[in-house]
Amino acid sequence: MALLEVEDLHTYFKTRAGEVHAVDGVSFSLERGKTLGIVGESGCGKSVTALSIMGLVPPPGRVVSGRALFEGQDLLQRKSRELEDIRGREIAMIFQDPMTSLNPTLTIGMQITETLRRHLKLTRDEARKRAVELLEEVRIPNAAQRLRDYPHRYSGGMRQRVMIAIALSCNPKLLIADEPTTALDVTVQAGVLALLRELREEHDMAMIMITHDMGVVAETSDEVIVMYAGQVVEQAGTFELFDSPEHPYTEALLAALPQIEGEDVRHSRLASIPGRPPDLISPPPACRFADRCVYASLEDSCTRVLPELRELRPGHFVRTAHPASERAAAPVGS
Amino acid sequence: MSVQRGLGPASVTERRREFEAALGRTAEARSQEAGVALERASLWRDALYRFAANRAALVASLAFLVALGYAYITPWVDSADPYFVDFSEQYRPLSWAHPFGTDQFGRDLFVRNALGARVSIEIGFAATLAIMGVGILYGAISGFLGGWVDNVMMRFLDALYGLPYLPFAILTIVVLGGQATFWTMVVALTVASWFTTARVMRGQMITLKENDYVRAAQALGARWYRIVFWHLLPNTLGLIIVFVFLELPGVILGEAFLSFIGLGINPPKASLGSLAQDGYAAFQTHPYMIAIPSLAIGWLILSAFFIADGLRDALDPRTRG
Numbered sequence: 183m184a185l186l187e188v189e190d191l192h193t194y195f196k197t198r199a200g201e202v203h204a205v206d207g208v209s210f211s212l213e214r215g216k217t218l219g220i221v222g223e224s225g226c227g228k229s230v231t232a233l234s235i236m237g238l239v240p241p242p243g244r245v246v247s248g249r250a251l252f253e254g255q256d257l258l259q260r261k262s263r264e265l266e267d268i269r270g271r272e273i274a275m276i277f278q279d280p281m282t283s284l285n286p287t288l289t290i291g292m293q294i295t296e297t298l299r300r301h302l303k304l305t306r307d308e309a310r311k312r313a314v315e316l317l318e319e320v321r322i323p324n325a326a327q328r329l330r331d332y333p334h335r336y337s338g339g340m341r342q343r344v345m346i347a348i349a350l351s352c353n354p355k356l357l358i359a360d361e362p363t364t365a366l367d368v369t370v371q372a373g374v375l376a377l378l379r380e381l382r383e384e385h386d387m388a389m390i391m392i393t394h395d396m397g398v399v400a401e402t403s404d405e406v407i408v409m410y411a412g413q414v415v416e417q418a419g420t421f422e423l424f425d426s427p428e429h430p431y432t433e434a435l436l437a438a439l440p441q442i443e444g445e446d447v448r449h450s451r452l453a454s455i456p457g458r459p460p461d462l463i464s465p466p467p468a469c470r471f472a473d474r475c476v477y478a479s480l481e482d483s484c485t486r487v488l489p490e491l492r493e494l495r496p497g498h499f500v501r502t503a504h505p506a507s508e509r510a511a512a513p514v515g516s
Numbered sequence: 517m518s519v520q521r522g523l524g525p526a527s528v529t530e531r532r533r534e535f536e537a538a539l540g541r542t543a544e545a546r547s548q549e550a551g552v553a554l555e556r557a558s559l560w561r562d563a564l565y566r567f568a569a570n571r572a573a574l575v576a577s578l579a580f581l582v583a584l585g586y587a588y589i590t591p592w593v594d595s596a597d598p599y600f601v602d603f604s605e606q607y608r609p610l611s612w613a614h615p616f617g618t619d620q621f622g623r624d625l626f627v628r629n630a631l632g633a634r635v636s637i638e639i640g641f642a643a644t645l646a647i648m649g650v651g652i653l654y655g656a657i658s659g660f661l662g663g664w665v666d667n668v669m670m671r672f673l674d675a676l677y678g679l680p681y682l683p684f685a686i687l688t689i690v691v692l693g694g695q696a697t698f699w700t701m702v703v704a705l706t707v708a709s710w711f712t713t714a715r716v717m718r719g720q721m722i723t724l725k726e727n728d729y730v731r732a733a734q735a736l737g738a739r740w741y742r743i744v745f746w747h748l749l750p751n752t753l754g755l756i757i758v759f760v761f762l763e764l765p766g767v768i769l770g771e772a773f774l775s776f777i778g779l780g781i782n783p784p785k786a787s788l789g790s791l792a793q794d795g796y797a798a799f800q801t802h803p804y805m806i807a808i809p810s811l812a813i814g815w816l817i818l819s820a821f822f823i824a825d826g827l828r829d830a831l832d833p834r835t836r837g
Contacts, residue, residue, distance in 0.1 A: 236735060238731065238734055238735060241662075241663070266737045266738075266739055267737060268737070269734070269735055269736060269737040270735065270736035270737030270738075271737060274735070274736065275732075275735040275736075276732075277728055277731065277732055277735075279728055282727060282728040282729065283728045283729055283731075283732040284729055284732070285727075285729040285733075285747050285750075285751075286729075286751070287747075287750035287751050287753070288746075288747070288750065296733075296736075296738070296746070297736045297737070300736075300737060300738065300742075301737060345732070348736065349736070
């Protein structure tokens with residue numbers, strides 16, 4: 183049995199203009215000890231997917247339907263009190279901006295021990311000892327002393343390490359990392375990613391890595407989901423996805439990666455995808471990428487009917503009428 | 517090569533060696549410093565410096581301390597009995613024996629004013645703390661929970677807001693039995709004036725709850741009351757401190773007014789308000805009897821107000837006007 187199985191998740195936000203279908207039928211499963219990357223541009227629903235699993239969708243958002251089976255139990259059916267016991271204990275989450283994710287008025291020690299005492303019912307001294315160990319584990323020098331410091335004395339990278347330490351404090355089975363490195367310097371990013379990978383292995387956790395950075399995915403994930411406009415458009419093993427992307431969106435994303443080596447580095451412009459994602463209030467009954475897709479033309483069925491997510495090769499799912507391997511000719515207009 | 521004249525190859529290598537040595541030194545120093553805390557320059561110390569730099573606030577604090585000293589030390593030092601009636605000493609003007617004169621019963625007003633100020637200050641602080649407690653609790657819960665709970669709680673508050681302050685306080689005293697004691701005064705003043713604190717707290721909570729650390733705490737399984745009282749309230753501490761001194765003058769004035777109209781502390785005990793009431797009966801012949809307690813009320817209120825102002829500037833330098 184998979185650790186986490188999400189089935190047909192729909193999360194909508196009520197607004198004055200109508201219901202925004204932020205997550206519209208997302209399914210995936212995650213095995214114990216594996217890492218799943220979720221990539222996509224801003225607003226594609228990757229964070230809302232994670233928040234839905236955690237039961238933390240902010241109002242006016244609401245999980246409309248679907249299931250999220252964690253060890254066979256549907257998280258979406260749990261009472262909020264039960265979810266509070268699961269959060270931090272079984273499933274932990276770290277957020278994008280480490281500068282604001284720590285409370286400025288509490289010492290680092292207080293914030294680490296809070297979770298330990300809440301879930302593991304440790305005494306003050308036990309929690310303190312464990313907190314020192316945790317800080318050492320995320321390589322904060324002089325851990326015992328730095329426990330007494332307030333967050334403003336920590337750098338961004340160190341704060342993210344502290345967030346990781348807090349998330350790992352109760353040995354969760356699943357860690358959801360929502361853009362954990364986006365707000366950090368590139369050099370610090372590398373360190374945090376390496377640390378995350380290492381700790382994931384040590385603690386034998388499963389991890390969901392949410393990011394818009396293909397490089398981060400390549401470095402951390404076993405499997406990747408590409409999301410677009412609230413839906414999964416492609417799912418494959420990491421190597422498979424990078425070697426032979428099938429969805430035109432994935433191809434475009436990979437093409438948009440800046441190149442720093444190769445023949446035509448100096449001459450090529452940074453690639454971008456023309457157009458904008460569709461309005462999610464009343465999404466068209468068509469492939470949501472159709473408007474921006476270079477392969478779709480008006481006569482195609484995909485401008486009228488939403489393509490199913492189909493298994494093109496074992497373990498490689500794609501939602502498009504024009505997967506790369508089935509394309510005979512060059513794209514329209516190129 | 518000829519370009520490098522004056523900096524021969526030897527000197528270049530030398531400089532380079534020096535540079536590298538310097539780098540090595542700083543790297544070493546840095547690794548030693550890493551993790552070692554710098555000298556602690558805390559928010560509170562900064563605030564203290566800023567407060568001390570504000571002359572008005574400093575003078576006001578001094579004035580407030582003088583008032584406290586007068587109220588609390590005088591009864592110990594002065595041998596005059598505040599309750600001793602001596603009709604041969606009626607209406608004595610200011611003198612060395614009676615610095616503030618005597619009243620219609622020949623009681624020494626210097627000691628009586630001190631006791632009165634003590635009562636006023638104590639009721640003032642007790643009521644202010646009660647107002648803070650009620651207002652913070654109500655506002656924090658309303659603001660944090662939001663939604664319909666917030667709506668109901670705030671509409672209730674609006675309804676209370678519509679009631680005029682003093683009649684409301686008077687009504688409370690009457691409901692509590694009509695006998696004004698220390699605690700009924702505190703309750704009455706609290707009931708009549710906790711709304712503003714609640715509103716301000718609610719506003720603070722609404723802003724603060726959007727912070728990422730609230731989301732992070734939720735993601736780690738913290739319950740709502742934990743988030744409100746452990747994560748959010750400390751963030752409003754500065755505001756609360758300012759509010760104590762902003763609320764204090766109003767409460768002291770309210771107490772004085774209630775006492776003045778006869779709903780205050782029972783004689784022979786006195787507060788500044790009831791002393792002013794005694795003086796009012798004879799203000800044409802013995803004006804000092806009303807002037808002194810009134811000035812004392814003004815003294816307390818003004819110094820509390822300037823302290824509040826200084827605290828606000830000190831704790832939140834951005835709002836300095």
